[in-house]
Amino acid sequence: MSWPPFDSPCLTPPPADSGPLGPCMHCRVRHLAVCSVLAGEEVQALDALAGAQVLAPGTVLARQGEPRRHVYTVTRGALRLVRLSAGGRRQVAGFALPGDFVGLSGAAVHQHDIEALGETELCRFGVEAMQRLGTRFPHLQRKLLERACMELDSARDQLMALARMTPTERIADFLLRLAAQQARSGEPAASLALPMPRADIADHLGLTVETVSRCLTTLRTRGLIALPEIYRVEILDFAGLEALNPA
Amino acid sequence: MSWPPFDSPCLTPPPADSGPLGPCMHCRVRHLAVCSVLAGEEVQALDALAGAQVLAPGTVLARQGEPRRHVYTVTRGALRLVRLSAGGRRQVAGFALPGDFVGLSGAAVHQHDIEALGETELCRFGVEAMQRLGTRFPHLQRKLLERACMELDSARDQLMALARMTPTERIADFLLRLAAQQARSGEPAASLALPMPRADIADHLGLTVETVSRCLTTLRTRGLIALPEIYRVEILDFAGLEALNPA
DNA sequence: CGCACGATTGATACCGATCAAACGGCGTGG
DNA sequence: CCACGCCGTTTGATCGGTATCAATCGTGCG
The missing domain is CATH 1.10.10.10 (Winged helix-like DNA-binding domain superfamily/Winged helix DNA-binding domain)
Structure with a gap:
């Protein structure tokens, strides 16, 4: 909850080349996955929901099997999403870098461990609060859908890589x-x-x-x-x- | 455009065990990805957008590289999503069975060939019309997001399978x-x-x-x-x- | 009946996993 | 300040499993 007042430049439209949900450099890439698409009222609502966090290297943000209470946007550093199988096999599902949104999932519990690779700064939102916000601001919901579709494309590309x-x-x-x-x-x-x-x-x-x-x-x-x-x-x-x- | 009048039972809530966006057996699994979540006005709007199609085995519904103009819900038969690489390598990204929604993607052009495996019945919607509908009915957008998240989870599971x-x-x-x-x-x-x-x-x-x-x-x-x-x-x-x- | 195509079974080769060892940086402690 | 040890990386040698090549089988169709 301790984070600097929201930069007003963040309310200005993002640069044209930043693409859908791209990083909003104006606000130092702060919760950029959402800030670049919202207007004043929505930003205030988000600020009330968000909590900034700085994680030390190796910090475990979540463990697979735990209930999913938050979603995150990474603003500095990097996260890894790790799945460990019963047989001891390990799979890194992906890495979250600045600008990435973590937490698009239909499951009620985490499917992966989420761990900080280096010192990592991120912004946290409660999932249910986020959902409420989504119904209040269809714009946001739409952007989330776009983001989910992008990740889906990316995951399918990766399937090709692993298979062939x-x-x-x-x-x-x-x-x-x-x-x-x-x-x-x-x-x-x-x-x-x-x-x-x-x-x-x-x-x-x-x-x-x-x-x-x-x-x-x-x-x-x-x-x-x-x-x-x-x-x-x-x-x-x-x-x-x-x-x-x-x- | 030639399809029977919309069954009124379809407006009733789907069976409890059908899960989010699960098949709506009332209307013979017809454009089930959306019908189970909409009210009367929305259903009428959808009917105006939708076109039923029956494909012969082997029919190519779309080719990779073509602009994406439609999304589909499968009601009978099966589709396969195939990606062919320049080097001749082949990857089947997935199969779409009755109840599946095809077309969640952020790309402007198809990433896969879409082919009918057997005789296949599906329901077609224009993407831009679907998007308009999404902004008009946030409920629909939300369901699409849920569906996208489910597919994302599924794709990640598959990554584990291929990798390990x-x-x-x-x-x-x-x-x-x-x-x-x-x-x-x-x-x-x-x-x-x-x-x-x-x-x-x-x-x-x-x-x-x-x-x-x-x-x-x-x-x-x-x-x-x-x-x-x-x-x-x-x-x-x-x-x-x-x-x-x-x- | 014979052909064509997909599936199965068999034999071999190759590539990446595994096992093993050496290297290098870094922090600790002498 | 240097020596040591730990851990991650790199390099090397061998093994095994899956791709590849090849042949046979079975089925449907002309």
């Missing part, structure tokens, strides 16, 4: 996806921060850590990327990476 | 999923019709035809299923199949 791409292709696809996501936040995509360890990439792409490592070195050897630090990738040849994608 | 399950586990999971879907339509799930050829199952689960065949015989040998006909599966041991799922 080789490990190297998956890594290339993953890097390009991350670059695009980072580009949406305004930063150039050539130098790419990887907020997650190799194991998370592996569990995200259905691979092992060793294979991820090997594929990264393969891409480096081919001159497509550089690895100046462990948690950073320079994309040297976008076209070359895209050429790997058989889509 | 063995071929046999994927087949078992697929059969149980299909059984559950068929059960929603009211029919008992023990005897399961497979509307699609083996190749579609393979391309849906990221396998080859040969592996699908081998896994089915494996399950049969273990006494978990029977295969009385090629396009039919009897589930003999639900618990046994579920035990294969490591989730």
Whole structure:
């Protein structure tokens, strides 16, 4: 509940190129998934609902099986959504970066653990309050539907990747996806921060850590990327990476 | 546009166990994704928008890349959503059975080919008309959001399957999923019709035809299923199949 | 009856998982 | 300040499972 007064610039329309529900840079990407589509009255209602939070690295925001009480918008840092199976198998369903909305689900309980990768800032809304708001402001509901449809498209793309791409292709696809996501936040995509360890990439792409490592070195050897630090990738040849994608 | 007058029973609430957006058996599962949630005026508006269609087996309803002009609800038969990559790789994103809503996507053009598996009956709505209706009836928009969230959950489940399950586990999971879907339509799930050829199952689960065949015989040998006909599966041991799922 | 096509069964090859080891950075403690 | 140890990453060697190639079977249709 302790957060600075809402920036008035946030009420101005977002830049034309920000796309549907894109980040609203005016308000320092604060609960950007919704702020860019609402008018004054609605923003006030949202402010009353929202709580800002800063999470230390490794903080567990939610565990699978717990009742879903909140939805979140990420404004800084990164989250990972992890599913652990009874057999000990691990799957990283996705990563939430600044601008992402977390919590679109039809289930009453969390399907994933939600964990902070680094120091992460986010904005929290109660689900039932959000639903009430949705009925009061059809505009918001519509934007949420758009967002859900986008995520659906994204999930289907990923199905294709998991089903029919080789490990190297998956890594290339993953890097390009991350670059695009980072580009949406305004930063150039050539130098790419990887907020997650190799194991998370592996569990995200259905691979092992060793294979991820090997594929990264393969891409480096081919001159497509550089690895100046462990948690950073320079994309040297976008076209070359895209050429790997058989889509 | 040629379809029988709208059954009045359709205006009554759907059976309690039909779940959100579940099939509305009263109106013979006709455009069931929406009919069960609307009142008289809205239903009339929908009728004006909807067109019933019956497709012969193999009919192509849409091709990837074409502009998306319609959404559909399946009332009989089955559709498959196919994506073909430049490299010739094939991915079946999913199957639409009676009760399913096809067309939740944020893209302006189709991401998949949509093809009828057998003789298939469906109901067509224009997307922009549907959107107008959504703004006029927030109730509808909300139901669409719920449906989108459900599909999102389902897609994420499938990601887990593709990333971390063995071929046999994927087949078992697929059969149980299909059984559950068929059960929603009211029919008992023990005897399961497979509307699609083996190749579609393979391309849906990221396998080859040969592996699908081998896994089915494996399950049969273990006494978990029977295969009385090629396009039919009897589930003999639900618990046994579920035990294969490591989730 | 013969053909065509999809499904099944069989034999082999290859790729990624697994097992194992070495490397590197970083924090701690001596 | 340096030595050590921990943990994540990288690299290496081997194994196994699934794709691939190939052949047979079965069914429906001409």
